[in-house]
Amino acid sequence: MNPESRKRALRYLFQKVIDPLGYKFSPDEELVDFLLEQEVKLEQKHGITYCPCQGITKKREDNMKIVCPCIPFHRKHYDAMKRCWCGLYVHKDVTNPDELRQIPFDEIKRG
Amino acid sequence: MKVFMYTLSTCPWRRKTKQFFKERNVKFDFVDYDLAGDEEQEKILEDMLKHTSNTTFPFVIIGKEVVVGYNPERYLELLKKGGKK
Numbered sequence: 001m002n003p004e005s006r007k008r009a010l011r012y013l014f015q016k017v018i019d020p021l022g023y024k025f026s027p028d029e030e031l032v033d034f035l036l037e038q039e040v041k042l043e044q045k046h047g048i049t050y051c052p053c054q055g056i057t058k059k060r061e062d063n064m065k066i067v068c069p070c071i072p073f074h075r076k077h078y079d080a081m082k083r084c085w086c087g088l089y090v091h092k093d094v095t096n097p098d099e100l101r102q103i104p105f106d107e108i109k110r111g
Numbered sequence: 112m113k114v115f116m117y118t119l120s121t122c123p124w125r126r127k128t129k130q131f132f133k134e135r136n137v138k139f140d141f142v143d144y145d146l147a148g149d150e151e152q153e154k155i156l157e158d159m160l161k162h163t164s165n166t167t168f169p170f171v172i173i174g175k176e177v178v179v180g181y182n183p184e185r186y187l188e189l190l191k192k193g194g195k196k
Contacts, residue, residue: 031123038121052121055144055166057156062166085167085180086122102124102180105165 007036010049017069023078023089026097035088039068053086077105112193114139117155117170120146124181128169131183137190144168 001009011025011032018024025032038052050056054066065073071084078084082091083100090097114132118125120143132139144155159170162177171178173189 034123042121053119053124053168055119055152055156055168057152057166066166086124101182102167104163104167104179106163106179 003037003040006040006043007033010036010039014069018071018089021069021071022092023069023071023084024092024094026083026087026090027095028087028097031087031097035086051084051086074105077108080108112137112174112190113172115172116141117159117168118143119168122168124169128171128181128186131181131186135190 015025035052039049042048042050042052046056048063049068050063051066051068051070054070056063056066069084069089071078071089074085078089079091081100081103082094083089083097085102087097087100087102090100094100114137116128116139118128118141125143129139129141142151142155144152147155156166159166163170163179165179167179169179169181171186173186174193176189178185178189
């Protein structure tokens with residue numbers, strides 16, 4: 001499958017997962033396109049659509065938590081930011097993703 | 112003020128973070144974690160996990176302070192603290 005077709009397929013598949021979780025694709029189409037392209041490349045390299053903004057380690061259990069869409073593994077963190085870490089997904093009520101910040105989970109835990 | 116960052120070549124916030132410092136004429140060094148060799152990746156993780164519990168990028172060190180994520184307000188605050196106008 002060529003990269004463009006794979007991007008479209010991923011978008012279709014991911015939509016089905018994120019919708020019931022209360023998330024949608026970011027309205028920033030350029031960002032979404034870039035991130036999906038990176039995921040296709042990561043999938044070609046590793047066989048898995050890892051998050052483009054989280055590091056793959058040698059610990060399989062940790063790596064499984066960064067497989068896109070990784071929302072279920074980081075629910076508290078992402079709900080607090082109203083977005084996922086890389087910004088591919090945002091809460092359904094978000095209209096301007098530029099207002100949202102990446103906040104490290106340690107800060108959210110501290111409150 | 113010394114600025115250093117660990118980044119991922121696949122992450123769009125890498126470009127934005129670099130752009131932030133370039134626009135302010137702040138020199139920085141960086142290493143792309145995903146493009147590093149196994150041994151270097153281990154060292155990077157060891158370094159990062161001293162400051163954070165996740166392997167989330169970008170990971171920026173400004174002076175002695177660590178900022179995890181793209182956070183222009185915090186970058187600016189730390190640059191000002193370090194004397195950059």
